[in-house]
Amino acid sequence: MGSLTLTHLTYAGAGLPTASVEFDPTFTVIYGSSNTGKTFIVDSIDYMLGGHVRPYIPRAEGYGQILLGLLLPDGSPLTLVRKPGGKSIHVHQADLRGMVHDTPDAVVSARRIRSRRDISHYLLSKVGLDDRYIRTNESGNTELLKLADLTHLSVVTDTRMIDPNPPSQRTRGTAARTAARSVMKLMLTGEDEPPATTLPNVSQRRVQRGKINLIDSLALDLHAKLSRDQSPAELREQLALLEGTLEDMARSLARESEQQARAVAARAQLAQTDAELETRLGEVLDLLGRFDILRQQYESDLARLEMVSEAGNLLGYFQVGRCVFCGADPEHQHAQHGNQETTQLHEAVVVESAKTHSLLADLLLTLSDLEAQRDELIERRNALTRQVGEADSVLAQIEARLAPLNEELQAVVAERLRVERDLELRARIDELDEHRSELVSQGALPSKRVEAFIAGRILTSFDRVLQSTLDSWRIPNVEAAGFDPHGGDVSAGGTTRAGHGRGMRALLHAAFSIALARYCLDRRLPHLGFLVLDSPLVTYKEPDYDADRIPPNVIDHFYRSILAFPGQAIVVENAPPPPDVLEHARIITFSGSGDRPGFFPARPTSVLARP
Structure with a gap:
């Protein structure tokens, strides 16, 4: 052979x-x-x-x-x-x-x-x-x-x-x-x-006709399920065109999705920065509140010290009897006892007042710095709010472009499924036709x-x-x-x-x-x-x-x-x-x-x- x-x-x-x-x-x-x-x-x-x-x-x-x-x-x-x-x-x-x-x-x-x-x-x-x-x-x-x-x-x-x-x-x-x-x-x-x-004999021909009638019935049923009357060549040509359309749409969706991903990442970065600024602003405002209370305390202390300084001269000079400073009885007091005690009180008041004034001055500098930080943070948050609004606008524009693309993609995919289903039905019809031809010829x-x-x-x-x-x-x-x-x-x-x-x-x-x-x-x-x-x-x-x-x-x-x-x-x-x-x-x-x-x-x- x-x-x-x-x-x-x-x-x-x-x-x-x-x-x-x-x-x-x-x-x-x-x-x-x-x-x-x-x-x-x-x-x-x-x-x-x-x-x-x-x-x-x-x-x-x-x-x-x-x-x-x-x-x-x-x-x-x-x-x-x-x-x-x-x-x-x-x-x-x-x-x-x-x-x-x-x-x-x-x-x-x-x-x-x-x-x-x-x-x-x-x-x-x-x-x-x-x-x-x-x-x-x-x-x-x-x-x-x-x-x-x-x-x-x-x-x-x-x-x-x-x-x-x-x-x-x-x-x-x-x-x-x-x-x-x-x-x-x-x-x-x-x-x-x-x-x-x-x-074939009569009985065999009757069986053959029964098989052929069954195949014809199945073929008619498959023809009824076809969505359109298209030949296999037309369906394959349409399927190829749909595949090309899907590839183009996939590239467009990929580009828009990439832009959306970048915009979402930028929006997330802005949100993170805003959260950090809000946290820092809260800390600054909290410190301003606490330091303002301390400033009030210092000013109250200075007022009391000034009042004690003014009253000190009177405490030793207009009082007879036991010493208001040390508690000594008259018989134990010497001639300059009152003057010495008054001088010591005055000196103590002066020292304490100077110390409190120094602390208050430092505190005021700190308050001024914190207020500057507060103003800067508020200004940055206002600018950031504008950027967030712009980012949200960009995202909305991208989503507006993606929506019709997704709808069109779904429509094309549905059409492709329809064509593939018709191709499968056509193939099954061809198989039935081949079986019918074999039965006719056998x-x-x-x-x-x-x-x-x-x-x-x-x-x-x-x-x-x-x-x-x-x-x-x-x-x-x-x-x-x-x-x-x-x-x-x-x-x-x-x-x-x-x-x-x-x-x-x-x-x-x-x-x-x-x-x-x-x-x-x-x-x-x-x-x-x-x-x-x-x-x-x-x-x-x-x-x-x-x-x-x-x-x-x-x-x-x-x-x-x-x-x-x-x-x-x-x-x-x-x-x-x-x-x-x-x-x-x-x-x-x-x-x-x-x-x-x-x-x-x-x-x-x-x-x-x-x-």
């Missing part, structure tokens, strides 16, 4: 820098920061191989062509060109890596419609699988193999990596399980199903045909490859790994993949995909030849071990094992591979900034300013 090789993925747009990644024919690792377009690359590869869900991120707006380069089994180049949202794919038998204006060598439908003019038949014919049949239901109906039956095994997105749904199944449901078993049989044995007639045989199972020896051989893959990664507790051909799931350590946590589910899905590719490519069995894994390791955390045991470095061993992969491997992860792998693989790093911030390069200023 022939194999395909991916060479590059390119987004091109008029006036925009080309966004492109080139894939190594053996091993490519794309790693780096989140939100840089890594998963977008994987989704774009799936989209170019006939996927119906268009990958979209705002940075992709404006790009008008998606180019996927391949090498066919004979080594000749091929470029698939698809317009985002387009229903057809232009095929060029050349290696093109920019805007394409040449006439294509072929135009095929991007929808997997099982015709001779769709991308599924075109690529399957290049690898020799265009005439293979698979079983579609338990009644034994068959249909031609579609590219979608193989791409989900070669392009594993991050959501499918951790999905509990069996890794061999493309979708959920009994019919999907039957088709998955048939595809696994084709890949592991090289044997497809013999074609069978699909004419048939049922009058009798049930026995399903052919995969031989036990083949399953044992595949289980050995799966176990060997897990062992090479040094994952603990994954003994007895195997594949269940009926349920389509894998198990390890006595537990099915669905029974494990997200990290182990991702590792087991990656191990299944790698083991299947190795088994098929080594034996030249049907396989597309390449394998794209998105985030097989990001959710895995190694278990704790005893201090004397070295825990296995699963991530490093995972990368090293892929060096021996027989086909083309592309791994998308957040963390880089170990140093000994870097020199053997093409490494593409998205740093979030710098020379290669992400898949899409920075746009020129003129482009960003374009309305």
Whole structure:
């Protein structure tokens, strides 16, 4: 069987820098920061191989062509060109890596419609699988193999990596399980199903009509929930415009909020200064009150001393008998006794009066200084009150500008939610339409045909490859790994993949995909030849071990094992591979900034300013 090789993925747009990644024919690792377009690359590869869900991120707006380069089994180049949202794919038998204006060598439908003019038949014919049949239901109906039956095994997105749904199944449901078993049989044995007639009987047609009526009813109900009659392309265009509007409004709000924060800080500083001035003014007023009482006391003392001085002369001269100063009786008094006592009293009064006058003078100086401080503080508080009023006015102006911005932001957010809800409803309607088309095209045989199972020896051989893959990664507790051909799931350590946590589910899905590719490519069995894994390791955390045991470095061993992969491997992860792998693989790093911030390069200023 022939194999395909991916060479590059390119987004091109008029006036925009080309966004492109080139894939190594053996091993490519794309790693780096989140939100840089890594998963977008994987989704774009799936989209170019006939996927119906268009990958979209705002940075992709404006790009008008998606180019996927391949090498066919004979080594000749091929470029698939698809317009985002387009229903057809232009095929060029050349290696093109920019805007394409040449006439294509072929135009095929991007929808997997099982015709001779769709991308599924075109690529399957290049690898020799265009005439293979698979079983579609338990009644034994068959249909031609579609590219979608193989791409989900070669392009594993991050959501499918951790999905509990069996890794061999493309979708959920009994019919999907039957088709998955048939595809696994084709890949592991090289044997497809013999074609069978699909004419249903009366009872089966009645069941089909009932299912179709139910789908029609559900679709009508979803249509009634749509707020407006807009196509998905119009909704996506409107969503992109709303995202741009929200970014502009967010910048305006950020500027106003920054000004508000500065104004609030200045107002708080003024309030703090006012509180300090009020405290100091209270202290000054309190001291003025206390010192004024002391001044009154000094003045009262001076008045009393003056009164004593005036009365002192009379106390010794106009009184006969016992001395008013010392209490001596007349017989004990000498001739100058009264004069001496009066002189001593006068001197004491003079000294005390001088002392009190000195204290009063100092007190008056202090009072004068405090009154000056009081006047200064009152003047500063008046000026500060004016500044507070001005700050409050500035805050009021900012709040007046913020109010309509917030209202407009809420309106835009509500509109975005409405658009996102309509997009989701449109996607669900498209899914129902696809199911309806499948029901219309499917048939049922009058009798049930026995399903052919995969031989036990083949399953044992595949289980050995799966176990060997897990062992090479040094994952603990994954003994007895195997594949269940009926349920389509894998198990390890006595537990099915669905029974494990997200990290182990991702590792087991990656191990299944790698083991299947190795088994098929080594034996030249049907396989597309390449394998794209998105985030097989990001959710895995190694278990704790005893201090004397070295825990296995699963991530490093995972990368090293892929060096021996027989086909083309592309791994998308957040963390880089170990140093000994870097020199053997093409490494593409998205740093979030710098020379290669992400898949899409920075746009020129003129482009960003374009309305």
